Each structure stands twice: as structure tokens, then as C-alpha cells.
Amino acid sequence: MRKLYLFTMVSLDGYFEGEGNDLNWHNVDQEFNNFALGQLSDTGLLIFGRRTYETMKDFWTSPTAFKKDRNTAMLMNKIKKIVFSKTLGRADWKNTTLLRFVSKEQIIKLKKEEGKDIAIFGSSDLSVSFVRLGLIDELRLMINPVLLGKGRSFLAGVKGNPELRLVERRVFKSGNVLLTYRFKVSRK
């Protein structure tokens, strides 16, 4: 069964977005870009909520993205994607499937398919549903050396005190720290 991991950038105060959807605090450099490309290369399917999907689509189809990070941009466009949304008319980003609601059985079926890992990038609200359904195997938190003071807390509303085990950590020259946790048991 392939792994489903959740990757997100967070501030020291636990926000994945600053006030007004601010993401300008993301602390990225060449080392980060290399990491992100490697992670993406080991991933066969990306899952997004609607808001993250639109942010990602706008960025990764822009000339800026191709100028800044051509390899990742090419891969982001090519990779299979799913967006969950009840309101989106259609998903017109390349290789994207639009789904209306999360079905545990459907995700388990996807995990049982041959292939590389499955990832959720950001998409905090969607991730809360996935955690509740016990669908996430791994949590990868990239902790930026930043205090925002205000914002949207990562995984707000998550319930049931999911048990986590720290399995890996990596310190970046930029001061980012990547902490990887495994969910201890498959939850119901």
C-alpha cells in the first residue's frame, strides 16, 4: 500500500497562513527547492482542497514559476492531481480530477494502487477530514523560523488526539526544520 503524506509549511506559532491568506513568509532557498523537487519526484498523486488547488494552479502555470524553478513547474503540471470541491465548476489544470466529497473507500482504493506516494500539500481543512478518517500515514511539517502573530492555525478543529511518532527531522541552512511524524495507529 502506498503512503499518503501531508506536507505543509508552518510558522513557529502554528499558522499555515498569515492574516489575509499571507504566504509571503515562506522561507525558501535553493536547498528548499531541491528538497521540494525530490519529494515531488517520489510522489505519484497530489490531493488538494479547492483554495490550495487554485493557489497552486495559478502559481505553477505562471511564467514566474517556470523562470524560478523550471523542473518543479514541469512536474507540478504533469503529475496526477485531485481537487476536492463542492463549488468548483470544473478542474481545468492539466491531469486534474474534480471530486465532490471525500470517500474513505475511494482513497483506500487509490492507496492500494501501484505507484509512488500520495501527497496532500497544505489544504488544512481537507486534511482535517483525512485525519478523522484515518487516511493519513505521515505528517511532514516544515517549521519556518517566523512568528506571524495571527493567521489560520494548521489542522484547526482536528479531534481525537491522534497519536504521533517522530520518525525524522532535518535542519535546513535557512533555519527551517522539517519534522516528520507517523500516525501511530490506523484510526477508524
Added chain:
Amino acid sequence: MRKLYLFTMVSLDGYFEGEGNDLNWHNVDQEFNNFALGQLSDTGLLIFGRRTYETMKDFWTSPTAFKKDRNTAMLMNKIKKIVFSKTLGRADWKNTTLLRFVSKEQIIKLKKEEGKDIAIFGSSDLSVSFVRLGLIDELRLMINPVLLGKGRSFLAGVKGNPELRLVERRVFKSGNVLLTYRFKVSRK
């Protein structure tokens, strides 16, 4: 000049308290207790906000604390303490001075005195004032492998994007990760 550091436990989602002032998620073991005792031994003065002061006083003067962790309990009672509160009638915990408001000059004077480091434990609201006044030299975050979903975000309302530099990290067997950041410049 002696260092003023801020030490706090946080969850992965950036809360220092769960709903209803919940602190039961604190992931402590013998290794944590040894660390805490060592840290306290290098500290000459503790600064608290009113709420943390009362929690600490109630716990560290209780028979439970002496049973669980006698050395730390003895030190916590003996060490010099300051509590900031506009409402507290008097501070009756041993070696505690009650102050009504934060004066930058007074804290700088304390930092210039001979002695061991100065610490703020928890006390998130008070710490926001201290960060604003540029009084904190070091931030020590003990990240617990826990998702709370709800609670009070650490340093909520802090402003000005203080620049931080990661200077140390330590992984505990329990899955806690201690990240230490230095504030990059002394702020006005």
C-alpha cells in the same frame, strides 16, 4: 549582560494551551525532567504573567510536585520570581516580587545585574509585550508530538515579524523536539 529566554511547551499546531486551559498533553518523562532541572539550575530569576504564576505556584507547592520531582520543586520554590499583574492582591509564593506593569528600563537593569539567566516560562500574553520591547534574547520551543485542534496560539498578537535564527535543536526520546532561536537584532 545576562540572557533573557522564553521557554514554552507547544503542540504541533502551535498552541500553548488546549481548550479550557488544558495542559494535560504535556509530554514529560525522566529525560524532560532532567532537562528542566538543568535549565532551571542555570537560571537566576523567573518571570511570570499572573495566570502562569498561579498555575506554577499551585503545582510546585503541592505534595504531588515534591513526590514527582523533588529537586525541581525545591528549586522552583527557592528561586527568585517576578509576577506581573494589575489585579493580584499580593504575591505570597516564596521569593516572589509583584510588579504592576512592564518597564523596559527596569528589565534592562535586571539583565545588567550579575547572575544566572532570566527566564519567562509560558506566560504568552506577557511575552508578547516583552518581544515588542525587544527584551527577549532567546526563544526555546519544546514541540510536543501532539495535535490539539483548538486552543490558545503561542504569542498570539505578536507583531513586527521579529527575525529569528535557529541556533540549537535537540530531539528527545519522547518525540519532543526542542528548538532554540536567537532574536537577530535588538529591537526598539
